Amino acid sequence: MLNQLTLVRDGDGYVVGSPGTAAYVEVPEIGARIIEWLQQGASVAEAGRRAEELAGEPVDVADFLTVLAGEGLLSGSGDDGRIDGTRRQRAGTLLFGRVAWGLYAVLALAVPVLLVAVAGLRPTYRDAFPFTTQLLNILAVSGLGMLAVAAHEGAHVLATAALGLPSRLSVSRRLYFLTFQADLTRLWSVPRRARYGPLLAGLAWDAVVLAGALAAQELLAPGSVAARLLRALVLLQFTAILAQAMVFVRTDVYALLVNATGCKTLWATKGALLRRYLRRSTPADERQLADADPREVVWARRYLWLYVPGTAVALYYLATFVLPGLPHLVALCVAPIRADGLTTAAAWEGLAALTVAVIPSALALFGAIRGGWGVVRRVISARKSTRTSA
Incomplete structure (x- = not known):
């Protein structure tokens, strides 16, 4: 099981974890060195001798391993949790490679320009009512909203998969808001700089969907059902992007803040x-x-x-x-x-x-x-x- 553990320097310490079990703890440098020696084939006694030389005092390696086991790092089925070669990773690499990120950046910059320059594209509260029947409005807007949130969280999953790490979607809430949630725990397996892509992926995809909805309106007859639904989607995506600034409910911006501050x-x-x-x-x-x-x-x-x-x-x-x-x-x-x-x-x-x-x-x-x-x-x-x- 020790060979499956990942070691990532983070500040003054190291994050050690098992991608297979999604268990992660922070250890000092001496702990990281012990794990490296054991992974290289050193015995517990040899690792203890090296650790004593490095620390200048006796180090109980067996007790250290007991602590790791207690944290769930030495358990699991032997699968390191990586998904190399799967379709999900290939899709993640395609959608969140350098070329794709360049395109997303252009679209993200184009959206505010379009909204400022073209008054008719700006969303209003009326866009939340694409039909004359109120119940149809509830169904349409709720359905579009859940699909948009699922796409947002799915982007996190795919961007994480591009790093060779698995993730999964679940349904949860933030305060009293029902939402989907992507499990990004395994991002602790990679350096902090590599985490920004998966953390930004949801916002990037929101911007892509919003830009696509704004552009698609020009291809549809004004007032048609499809055009009205697109207007509702524009409102939802615009609101969703603004809502990410609500860092007090642990949004994507909160995750970025945590990553940036360490x-x-x-x-x-x-x-x-x-x-x-x-x-x-x-x-x-x-x-x-x-x-x-x-x-x-x-x-x-x-x-x-x-x-x-x-x-x-x-x-x-x-x-x-x-x-x-x-x-x-x-x-x-x-x-x-x-x-x-x-x-x-x-x-x-x-x-x-x-x-x-x-x-x-x-x-x-x-x-x-x-x-x-x-x-x-x-x-x-x-x-x-x-x-x-x-």
């Missing part, structure tokens, strides 16, 4: 620091801050200036638009079903809209509320325990 526990450190400021920190929070690199704490403090106002805006949007609008949306979908049962086209449209748009949103909202309440309960419990022990 932070490894920014989100956890930020949370611990915020609870300390609110005088609600737990023993685990204090351990997190004590163990964190001072540079990480500095960046967490800076990140709070983005996180706190951003979360406040998101909660305001939730209270002002989402919560009041959801019951109305449900009533709109259910009304034709109550009136005629599932015997009319309108009733079936309502059921489809309820399935596609309302139910996933309600589930994501419920999950966000449950998660938030869980955090509140843990903080209250920790505070009670602290007072009791005192």
Whole structure:
């Protein structure tokens, strides 16, 4: 299993991991040297002797290997997780090679130029209603939105595959927003500079789709169904690109920030620091801050200036638009079903809209509320325990 481990220098230490199990930990340089010696065929005793010479004191190599095993680095089926030679990697290399990135850069620059120069191409809120029937609007916009998000996350997967690393898609949420999520854990197997491509791939693909939708409008008859759907897609992609600036919900821009700063526990450190400021920190929070690199704490403090106002805006949007609008949306979908049962086209449209748009949103909202309440309960419990022990 040791031969499968990857070693990547990151700051003052090394990230060691197993692409086969997607388990990664940071080790000091002496740990990296031990792994290299063992991979080259040295025995545990020989690696210990070399480590003692390098460190100037005895080093327990067996205990170090036990720690790696406890982190899941020495388990697995023997497959290193790479996918060389597969169609996915070939597609990733084609779509995210140097030539492709050059094209994406040109299109990304062309989009704002077009939107500024041609007023008729700029999206408006009216583009969210391509049909006269509200339920059809829900279905169309929801369907286009989910397809666009799937394409965005699929771009991450393919760009990661171009590096010979696997990824996968899953359905998750950010705050109360339902979304697809690409697992990019195995990017820890490559140097930090090589991670930018997979992290930027989603935004690049958003720009490509937006540019294509803007250009395709010129080929369609104004007012046609296809043209109206393209306008809806333009609005969705424009909004999606702007939404990536919402770093307080760990968007692609957040991932780029983490990669650029070299932070490894920014989100956890930020949370611990915020609870300390609110005088609600737990023993685990204090351990997190004590163990964190001072540079990480500095960046967490800076990140709070983005996180706190951003979360406040998101909660305001939730209270002002989402919560009041959801019951109305449900009533709109259910009304034709109550009136005629599932015997009319309108009733079936309502059921489809309820399935596609309302139910996933309600589930994501419920999950966000449950998660938030869980955090509140843990903080209250920790505070009670602290007072009791005192």
